[in-house]
Amino acid sequence: MIYILVHSAKGGVGKTFIACNLTKHAWKKGYNVALLDLDIHNPCCHIYVKPQKPKEIEDIYSQKLNPYKAEDGFNFFSLIYHFPEYGITWDEEMTAQAIDVMLNKIKWGADFLVIDLPPGTDRVVQTAIRNIKEKGKRCKGVVVAAPNTGAILGAKRAIDVLKTEGIEIAAVVENLSDFPLFNEHIDDFCKQNGYKLIKVPCLKTDDMASNPLIEGFLTRDYDWSELVEVVFGE
Numbered sequence: 001m002i003y004i005l006v007h008s009a010k011g012g013v014g015k016t017f018i019a020c021n022l023t024k025h026a027w028k029k030g031y032n033v034a035l036l037d038l039d040i041h042n043p044c045c046h047i048y049v050k051p052q053k054p055k056e057i058e059d060i061y062s063q064k065l066n067p068y069k070a071e072d073g074f075n076f077f078s079l080i081y082h083f084p085e086y087g088i089t090w091d092e093e094m095t096a097q098a099i100d101v102m103l104n105k106i107k108w109g110a111d112f113l114v115i116d117l118p119p120g121t122d123r124v125v126q127t128a129i130r131n132i133k134e135k136g137k138r139c140k141g142v143v144v145a146a147p148n149t150g151a152i153l154g155a156k157r158a159i160d161v162l163k164t165e166g167i168e169i170a171a172v173v174e175n176l177s178d179f180p181l182f183n184e185h186i187d188d189f190c191k192q193n194g195y196k197l198i199k200v201p202c203l204k205t206d207d208m209a210s211n212p213l214i215e216g217f218l219t220r221d222y223d224w225s226e227l228v229e230v231v232f233g234e
Contacts, residue, residue, distance in 0.1 A: 003132050003139040003233060004114045004170070009164065011119035014175035015144040018200065019116035020048035022142065024232060026112070027074045031232050032102025034110035035104055037078035039118040040095065040129055044080075051076045065106045077106055079136060090100055092123065099127050104135070112232060119154070121161045129165045140170040142231055146184035147174060155186060155229035159195075170231045171196045178202055200228045 006019040016039070023035040030211075037045035039061040049070035067075035081089070090098065118124050132139050145155035159169060170191050176182065177199035190197040203222055 002109065002112050003009050003138065004112055004142060005129070005138055005139060005162065006142045006144065006175075007117045007125070007158045008119055008144045008151070008154050009121050009157035010151055010159070013144050013146040013151045013154065014053065014200075015119065016044055017205075018142070018173050018175055020045055021116055021224060022076060023114045024072050024170060024193075026114075026197055026228045026232050027072055029047050029225070029228055031228070032109075032111040033232070034075035034083050034108045035070065036076075036082070036106075036113055038099070038102065038116045039125065040079060040090075040098065040124055041118060043078045045076070046078055046080050049074075049076055051078075060093050060132065064179060065101065067106055067108060075108055077102060082186060094191075095124060095128050096131075099124065100131055103128065103131055113179060121157060125161065129167070133165065139167050141167045142171050142173060142232065143169060144173045144175055145186050146176045146193050147179060147185045149184050152184060152186050152189070160219065162186050169195055171227060172226065173198050173200055175200045176202050191225070193230060196230050198230065200227075 006015055006022065008015045012022060020035065020037045023033055035045060037043040049072070051068040051070045054068055065077070067077045070095045072075040115128065117128065143155050143158045143162070145151050155172065159172070162169060172186060172187055172195045174197060177185070187197060201219065201222060
């Protein structure tokens, strides 16, 4: 199985939105892909993929976990059903054990596992990357930015972490690329360093309420094919 790490060192750039749509559209194109929400402290992939809620919650340490099914049919796992209303304050050992279970003890049944990493470069990210590397698995990185200074700095930090760990950067995604109030872009950095840049416009989603102030620059007309082929193509 090939691991696809979706990462940014800054929250609020749409990393989860990109991870979920990347998985959905890869699945629709015939790739055998699954999705793991590895944001232990604030999982929210379920909002976008609408998994079937399991009838019984299995013990996270049972090592016999089955994945849930997303609305589109691919396998999915998150801690949201185990800790729906509680913040997690695990120590280092408990965090490492939970990450190991989610990565290695679930019957993924997939050729590719998209992993929505938490924002930042903390212990959860490092533990996950090293767990994967120790098992000799192939791994690619997808780094998400937005066209503003803080988001670009976060993307550069995420790239640095992945490169330090020897992980191939498959693509840099600039989400909200045409947002009219943002005016700094990551184009030059990607060109100078040889990173494939994919620009995703401001997309209207089904959960958005009508708002005439922003509807003028929202679109539903976006083809995810380029990103899918860049990330999943050999």
